[in-house]
Amino acid sequence: LAFESIENGTEFYRNTPFVEKHRRPFVRTMAFSDHGPVNSMLDLGCGTAIWSMVAAQAGVERIHACDSNVVMYHIAKETLKRNGFQDRVQVTHAHSSELDLPEPVDLVVCELMDAGFYGEGIIETLYNCFDKSLVNNSVDRQCLIPKGAVIYGALVECEEIRRSHVIEGKEKFSLVANLNFEVRSNCASFMPPASEEVFQAVEPYDSVMMRKVKGGYRMLSETFVVDQIDLTDVGQLKARLDGQEQLIKVRCIQSGKLDAIVCWFRAELTDGIYIDTGPENCTSWEQAIFPVSLDLQSSNNWCELDQKVLISCQVKGNELRCNVLKAAEEYRYQIEIIPTSKLSMLNDLALFRSYCNSFNKLTNNTSLALFDMSHNPLITIAACKLTNMDVWCPADAPPDWNTFFAKVVACNAEQQCRIHFLGRDSAANGGMVKFERLLCMPVETSGVLEPDVLETILYNRLTLEIDHVLPEQLRVLAMLVSSEELSEYCRVLDDTRTLGFLIADQVNAFQSDHFEDVEPSTLFKTELTERFELFRLDLQQSLDPENYNLPAMCKQTVTKQVQIKRNGKLNAVFYWFQGDCPSIDCLLFDTSDENGHFRLAGCLVEPRPVSCGDMLTIRGTLERSSIFITVE
Structure with a gap:
């Protein structure tokens, strides 16, 4: 969870205009009003403490910050020190329910929002603030940022979502088996639930950046309001902690296969300034995805133009759940829940x-x-x-x-x-x-080799005396590319992304130069070379049980000369796999095939300008079923 929080922080800083826009409500709210200036502030879930530093610059005298994540707490302390604010901001490693302040503060800043708005605990956190009188809301002045939000939804058709969450009919399984149960992902929506046990086992939703989804999507319905909340109203916070549900009839604006309910939010930071995470906006925000998993044997999830679809929207605590209701429809089969990566593989x-x-x-x-x-x-x-x-x-x-x-x-x-x-x-x-x-099938859905898979193949071949492997060889192919989007995906590029505060180095220390699970078809990139073979691993190479050195199929280093085919700024190397059997003339898989379920992996390299015709030396190292690439 610690490193997931750091990754979320990296996503936040991808969009410079968004961060700059976010600063304006802070400065406006902290300025003088009829009730005087904001003299004290509480930064809940402070992360890198960027908003605490904005408050200090704006002249707020007493600033408290807290984060329940111990890694983020230490990052915040170090960031404040590097920027000279360590004496202006008091940081505490605590949850809001554990926090004690000497007096109520004038303003609470709480940026605990995820793709579905509620998932990071903003409701519980703010309720604790009011319950423990941590915030002074006795005067007519904005005491919270954000002050409220509207959560929106829409019905969509999307093949990529479908094949990641639902086995589309039994015909794929019927080639080898007649299943007597349904298969769903661990974040599919069930209504009515197959059982309370199954309902609790699944995640409320997945999150996807819809504008970058493979193959695109189609909006099947009008946009509808899932929930609207005034975060300064304690009664509304309490109602959502206790749980509330509403039923919404949604009109379809075109016919199509209903694959998911997509949700996003528009949060009001202060008067006239909003965060809008809608799928059409070019921001780093993802949208919440509720895959629709009706009984595929009877409904086939098909919607007609002007059809009314009944939606159940529930908010309880830190969970938002959306489901499609179908009259007189019940599950007739047992439900089996598997991870989305496995379901994509089966599809x-x-x-x-x-x-x-x-x-x-x-x-x-x-x-x-x-x-x-x-x-x-x-x-x-x-x-x-x-x-x-x-x-x-x-x-x-x-x-x-x-x-x-x-x-x-x-x-x-x-x-x-x-x-x-x-x-x-x-x-x-x-x-x-x-x-x-x-x-064997040695490659994971994310585009990397399974952990220690080559060593496991070696061990099984030796202990079970197996000479032949399918696939017989594994080719690792690569390509040099230029992609600023990929760099933004992996790290904070520089301190201009963080309002000039020295934050990038602190966050990037926890980031890896290796990336995986990248969808190349929607990534903005320039291909700087032709594809080239980096490794060719003979999975059937002769083995000597008396030789304790790892064979080349498990450990090797290679160098390749590669020619640049167009001018650009090199910053990454993609790689992918082909498994084939030359003896029977069969290609088993190519993980770069857009029709398959695999993503791509690769390595970031030090950015450098390159020109058409340049020759570069690529060094690749294979060890412990991991691939490392450098450009010399």
């Missing part, structure tokens, strides 16, 4: 078909077996069905995934008795099983 039909194609080309031999490290139950069942071999799977995944995996296998009775899990049966460990091939 990747191209990946599944390429593995099936390779299985059809393998020699059938019922006396041999496959050792499957793919962690994909569809691929496992297909391997058993198409090769006529027994399949052994390691039970090394998280327990919830192992349970789901076994349930999918159990739905396919014909293959169930021939799919085994290591640890439940000692035959494989005892050498009674002869394995023909090791099967």
Whole structure:
């Protein structure tokens, strides 16, 4: 959670105009009014303490700041010291409920807002302030920033959201299994809930920057108000802590498949100055996504023009939940909850078909077996069905995934008795099983190798005496690019982004030069080189059990000469993977394929201008299934 808070801080500073706009209400509110100046302030969830420093510059005499995150507390203290405000601001490591002040303050600043507005605890925090009399609201003067907010919503069609949260019908599974349960992501919306246990297990919402979503989206409805709140009204705060619900009829403005309810907010900082996080605004804010998961067997989530859709909007404590209500519709199946990254993997039909194609080309031999490290139950069942071999799977995944995996296998009775899990049966460990091939899918959805996956392949090949691997080789391809957006994604570029305060170095100390989970199709970038091969890993290379040095498939360093094809400012290297089997002429996967579910990963490098025709030396290091790239 500490590092997640730092990442959120980085996102906040991506948009310089937004930060500058945010400063104006502080200065305006702190200025003289009919009731005199603001003499004291409380900065709740202070983060880097930037607004405490703005207040100090504006002449506020007594400034208190607090953050419940211990890492952010220490960053705030160091930032105040570096900027010379350590004697002007008193910082406390505490939650608002633990805070004691010598006297009420004139102004409370609370920027605890997430994509769904309520998720970072702004309601509970401000209620604690009023309950403990931390703020002086006895005079007719603004005592809170922000003073209120309106949360908006809309119905959208979006294929990318759909394939990350819902198995779209059973036809994809029917290739290998007839499931007797529904599959949903761990942040899908259930109404009516399959069970209270399932309802509590899922996240209220996901968050996505809709203007950057892969493949785009379509607005299916008019914008509607989900909630409106005056944050200075204690009664309204209490009502939302206790929980309230409203039902809203929403009119569809065009027909389409209803995939999600998208929510955003417009927060009023002071009179006439707002933060608007709507999907059409070019800011760093994401929107809250409530995937719609109706019974796909009956409704298919289709909406017609002018159709009225009934929405339930609930606020309780720190949670906002939105659901679509369908009259007389009930779940007829058990619900299984899996992570969004796994659900995207299961929905990747191209990946599944390429593995099936390779299985059809393998020699059938019922006396041999496959050792499957793919962690994909569809691929496992297909391997058993198409090769006529027994399949052994390691039970090394998280327990919830192992349970789901076994349930999918159990739905396919014909293959169930021939799919085994290591640890439940000692035959494989005892050498009674002869394995023909090791099967793997070594790349995560985010675009990086699974942790220690190459070392695990090596270990299993040695201990189980396996010579053949599918894929046979793993190619790592790369490209040099120029992308300021990518730099902003990973770090605070400079102190101009933070109103001139010395903050960037403090935040960037916790950032990595390595990035992952980037959607290249919507990233603003300039390709400075052609794609080039950085590594070629032979997963079937000959192994000597007596040689204790790691083979090249696990550890190596390479240098490549790469020519620049256009002028630009180099600041990043993308890389991706291809897994293929030359012996049977099969390409299993290419993680740069826009039709697949994979994202891209890479490394930031020291920015430098480059010209067409320049030759650069690229050094790549592979170690512990991690890739490091430098440009010399």
